Amino acid sequence: MKNIVCDVLIIGGGPSGGVTAITAKQTYPDKQVCVIREQEIQLVPCAIPYIFGPTLGSSEKDIASCAQAKISGVTPLLGRVKKIDIEQKSVQADTCTITYDKLIFATGSVPFVHPTLQSACELEGVFTIPKNKSRIDALKNHLRTHNSVMIVGTGFIGIELAMELAASGKEVTIIGGSTHVLKNAFDTELAVEAEQILSDAGITLRSGEYVDAVIDKKGIAIGATLCSGETVHAEAIILATGYQPNSALAKAAGLKLARYGGIWVDEYMRTANKDIFAVGDCSARRDFITKEPSKVMLASTSASEGRVAGSSLYGIKYLKGFTGTIAIFSTLIGQKAFSSAGVTEAEAALAGLDTVTGSFEGFNRHPSTIPDAVKQMVKLVAMRHGGRIIGGQIIGGQETGEMINIIGLMIESKLTIYSLLSLQVATQPMLTAAPTSYPIVMAAAIVANKIEKG
Amino acid sequence: MKNIVCDVLIIGGGPSGGVTAITAKQTYPDKQVCVIREQEIQLVPCAIPYIFGPTLGSSEKDIASCAQAKISGVTPLLGRVKKIDIEQKSVQADTCTITYDKLIFATGSVPFVHPTLQSACELEGVFTIPKNKSRIDALKNHLRTHNSVMIVGTGFIGIELAMELAASGKEVTIIGGSTHVLKNAFDTELAVEAEQILSDAGITLRSGEYVDAVIDKKGIAIGATLCSGETVHAEAIILATGYQPNSALAKAAGLKLARYGGIWVDEYMRTANKDIFAVGDCSARRDFITKEPSKVMLASTSASEGRVAGSSLYGIKYLKGFTGTIAIFSTLIGQKAFSSAGVTEAEAALAGLDTVTGSFEGFNRHPSTIPDAVKQMVKLVAMRHGGRIIGGQIIGGQETGEMINIIGLMIESKLTIYSLLSLQVATQPMLTAAPTSYPIVMAAAIVANKIEKG
Numbered sequence: 045m046k047n048i049v050c051d052v053l054i055i056g057g058g059p060s061g062g063v064t065a066i067t068a069k070q071t072y073p074d075k076q077v078c079v080i081r082e083q084e085i086q087l088v089p090c091a092i093p094y095i096f097g098p099t100l101g102s103s104e105k106d107i108a109s110c111a112q113a114k115i116s117g118v119t120p121l122l123g124r125v126k127k128i129d130i131e132q133k134s135v136q137a138d139t140c141t142i143t144y145d146k147l148i149f150a151t152g153s154v155p156f157v158h159p160t161l162q163s164a165c166e167l168e169g170v171f172t173i174p175k176n177k178s179r180i181d182a183l184k185n186h187l188r189t190h191n192s193v194m195i196v197g198t199g200f201i202g203i204e205l206a207m208e209l210a211a212s213g214k215e216v217t218i219i220g221g222s223t224h225v226l227k228n229a230f231d232t233e234l235a236v237e238a239e240q241i242l243s244d245a246g247i248t249l250r251s252g253e254y255v256d257a258v259i260d261k262k263g264i265a266i267g268a269t270l271c272s273g274e275t276v277h278a279e280a281i282i283l284a285t286g287y288q289p290n291s292a293l294a295k296a297a298g299l300k301l302a303r304y305g306g307i308w309v310d311e312y313m314r315t316a317n318k319d320i321f322a323v324g325d326c327s328a329r330r331d332f333i334t335k336e337p338s339k340v341m342l343a344s345t346s347a348s349e350g351r352v353a354g355s356s357l358y359g360i361k362y363l364k365g366f367t368g369t370i371a372i373f374s375t376l377i378g379q380k381a382f383s384s385a386g387v388t389e390a391e392a393a394l395a396g397l398d399t400v401t402g403s404f405e406g407f408n409r410h411p412s413t414i415p416d417a418v419k420q421m422v423k424l425v426a427m428r429h430g431g432r433i434i435g436g437q438i439i440g441g442q443e444t445g446e447m448i449n450i451i452g453l454m455i456e457s458k459l460t461i462y463s464l465l466s467l468q469v470a471t472q473p474m475l476t477a478a479p480t481s482y483p484i485v486m487a488a489a490i491v492a493n494k495i496e497k498g
Numbered sequence: 499m500k501n502i503v504c505d506v507l508i509i510g511g512g513p514s515g516g517v518t519a520i521t522a523k524q525t526y527p528d529k530q531v532c533v534i535r536e537q538e539i540q541l542v543p544c545a546i547p548y549i550f551g552p553t554l555g556s557s558e559k560d561i562a563s564c565a566q567a568k569i570s571g572v573t574p575l576l577g578r579v580k581k582i583d584i585e586q587k588s589v590q591a592d593t594c595t596i597t598y599d600k601l602i603f604a605t606g607s608v609p610f611v612h613p614t615l616q617s618a619c620e621l622e623g624v625f626t627i628p629k630n631k632s633r634i635d636a637l638k639n640h641l642r643t644h645n646s647v648m649i650v651g652t653g654f655i656g657i658e659l660a661m662e663l664a665a666s667g668k669e670v671t672i673i674g675g676s677t678h679v680l681k682n683a684f685d686t687e688l689a690v691e692a693e694q695i696l697s698d699a700g701i702t703l704r705s706g707e708y709v710d711a712v713i714d715k716k717g718i719a720i721g722a723t724l725c726s727g728e729t730v731h732a733e734a735i736i737l738a739t740g741y742q743p744n745s746a747l748a749k750a751a752g753l754k755l756a757r758y759g760g761i762w763v764d765e766y767m768r769t770a771n772k773d774i775f776a777v778g779d780c781s782a783r784r785d786f787i788t789k790e791p792s793k794v795m796l797a798s799t800s801a802s803e804g805r806v807a808g809s810s811l812y813g814i815k816y817l818k819g820f821t822g823t824i825a826i827f828s829t830l831i832g833q834k835a836f837s838s839a840g841v842t843e844a845e846a847a848l849a850g851l852d853t854v855t856g857s858f859e860g861f862n863r864h865p866s867t868i869p870d871a872v873k874q875m876v877k878l879v880a881m882r883h884g885g886r887i888i889g890g891q892i893i894g895g896q897e898t899g900e901m902i903n904i905i906g907l908m909i910e911s912k913l914t915i916y917s918l919l920s921l922q923v924a925t926q927p928m929l930t931a932a933p934t935s936y937p938i939v940m941a942a943a944i945v946a947n948k949i950e951k952g
Binding site for chain 2: 059062063070088090091094099100105106107108109112332342343344345346347348349351352355362363364365366369370372373374375376381383385410411413414415441442443444445446447448449450452453454456457459462463465466467468469470471472473474475476478479480481482485489493
């Protein structure tokens with residue numbers, strides 16, 4: 045067994061591990077930075093749904109590049125970590141033993157399956173969506189010869205997967221526990237627009253339903269009974285019911301876990317042990333606004349955490365730490381893009397925040413006679429007292445994917461709607477809404493007016 | 499002659515006048531707010547180039563809507579203002595006499611023509627691009643029967659017009675005084691990409707050239723001689739050489755003009771007379787970064803000024819005034835979108851700012867195998883000392899039009915590149931670049947690294 049000595053060891057080569065490694069090497073060029081990962085080939089996690097439809101069509105088109113890490117001088121290692129001795133600063137893998145000075149957990153997340161369905165995962169035809177090429181290929185292969193698909197879960201992965209499968213001619217049923225889809229990102233009036241597109245695509249949506257049991261026919265899943273008592277037949281059942289932190293290794297090493305099972309870290313991604321960090325989905329998150337534990341897992345957030353950790357290993361280089369996850373999402377459903385930042389109106393109410401909202405609908409081009417102009421709707425959620433922006437939701441064209449990052453920046457910069465009323469923006473007929481009715485500004489004005497009127 | 503008495507009178511019904519009127523009516527619902535304008539039908543100014551090509555094809559498709567003003571309860575008046583008596587608070591128009599309590603100049607801008615070419619404007623076949631439907635229709639009509647077009651000026655209007663005319667089968671030559679096109683918005687390495695697209699579209703670009711004289715054949719323009727001595731033939735000559743404040747009326751009324759001829763105003767758009775305001779292109783502007791007088795005229799900036807003025811007529815409702823124009827531009831040239839915010843590297847150097855730049859090129863989708871993914875390049879300009887962001891330039895897909903508004907907000911919020919290193923953003927395969935290499939963050943990291951290395 046090989047013995048390796050390095051300065052900085054990162055366990056996991058996903059988005060958070062990769063960014064931490066590159067940032068660490070840039071920050072400390074003289075340190076040896078190693079990344080140990082289990083899979084030689086890693087998928088781009090966010091694009092996994094597109095493997096199953098016409099968009100990518102194959103996992104071969106969804107391979108994450110290691111080029112940047114290689115250029116940066118990061119040392120790649122292949123192996124499965126078995127045990128960590130934090131006293132000896134030593135990591136035992138199946139391929140080697142590594143001693144480190146600084147250790148970073150970037151072990152990611154694994155699919156969450158409700159306890160009542162865990163045994164069903166052993167059946168043929170039942171799948172989860174792990175970030176693992178061979179298991180994704182196995183599902184892809186199964187779908188080649190099976191037409192009816194049940195997707196359990198109405199989060200982003202479930203919806204994106206459903207649309208891709210429907211576009212491939214599959215008969216798709218989605219089972220969602222919530223009243224409306226994408227409930228962590230959109231309030232009802234926006235969610236129903238997404239539901240309309242699913243329906244137009246021929247997808248059957250069963251909302252407010254849970255899978256009670258998967259029907260087992262000699263080891264093969266042939267459908268499921270729902271909590272309402274109804275039976276739905278399907279040749280493939282895909283559980284897209286979220287992910288949970290992959291923190292077993294850290295727990296076994298004696299590190300403290302937080303609620304939801306993530307590794308406890310401070311604002312600089314440090315665990316209680318000053319030489320051990322955790323980043324990405326395996327770390328415990330708090331919401332930026334509510335300061336409550338957060339289950340939101342985003343590659344973009346993971347990358348951001350990786351940049352904080354990578355520049356804070358030997359002292360804190362930049363003062364701005366990671367003070368909570370701003371849930372910033374976007375997706376394309378059919379021809380419409382849906383995006384969301386911060387908390388929804390409903391989430392804010394649940395957390396006890398006293399908010400005022402403003403919604404404005406216009407067009408994403410101006411004048412609206414510009415070919416391909418589509419409706420664009422912006423909703424802002426702000427604090428009643430002081431007007432701080434805590435959330436935003438947009439439906440529109442593909443520009444929406446970057447437009448939500450304007451609202452994300454407003455939330456992160458703790459801006460109020462009052463600073464938006466005279467916001468300077470670029471507007472152009474072929475690219476944006478009109479200067480006289482730029483929807484973020486219009487929505488802010490509606491909020492200001494509502495606050496004033498009390 | 500009708501005598502009208504109103505509380506708030508706005509002269510001009512373009513973007514700044516319209517937004518001022520609506521904001522004033524919302525802020526002071528009990529005041530009578532009147533807008534007097536010369537033209538019954540007004541064009542959406544930014545979309546005028548698209549009237550001349552396949553995009554809109556007709557001025558009928560570029561009519562500005564008055565619906566919002568009408569709903570808000572703004573009183574429209576038609577007439578040409580002849581004289582203003584600021585002592586008597588009275589405005590004399592050709593259709594009526596109006597007495598006011600608060601007066602707002604929103605008289606816009608008129609085409610700027612170099613003194614040596616002003617007499618040539620009398621010739622048949624020589625045109626400018628005023629915001630005037632009948633004159634736009636006259637040019638459109640002339641082009642129906644004339645094929646070779648010379649455009650003088652390489653700003654946004656000139657380039658957009660050239661592309662539309664080329665797409666309509668016209669033979670287009672552009673004459674530009676600067677070495678590269680769009681020099682107020684892009685540094686050379688980006689401008690050359692725009693020039694390549696012009697060339698691919700069959701447009702002849704003559705850079706670093708001035709029109710010495712228009713060739714007059716019995717009152718009809720048949721071409722021009724350039725400063726190099728060369729002669730270029732053309733059946734239509736369009737002077738797209740910028741605009742100048744339409745401030746003659748204000749000057750005659752005794753108001754102070756600033757350099758470049760705009761009406762002097764403070765941060766709340768007030769002239770020295772506390773009852774008179776000026777907004778939009780007729781007002782004097784300063785650059786947000788350099789604090790130098792600015793010639794930049796944008797409908798989006800005008801709208802922003804209108805919001806400030808409209809809520810500051812009777813006391814200051816919101817503290818945030820207008821502290822300078824951030825030049826935020828975007829346009830689509832062929833299939834590529836070009837956008838820019840703040841100052842370019844070259845402008846910063848001219849203004850004596852000590853800057854560091856960072857450029858990153860990636861793709862606008864991830865992985866780059868996503869269909870329709872195109873290259874996306876971000877350049878940031880920041881202060882060497884402290885890292886404040888003062889400019890940004892982007893080339894990419896249509897998302898670029900909103901992405902530049904992220905950089906605009908960073909400039910307006912006085913953020914530094916250090917706050918961007920761990921910026922939280924939404925990334926999605928179909929809509930944005932990868933989370934691990936979001937280009938604004940990557941460019942910020944390059945700037946930080948350069949500053950550190952000195």
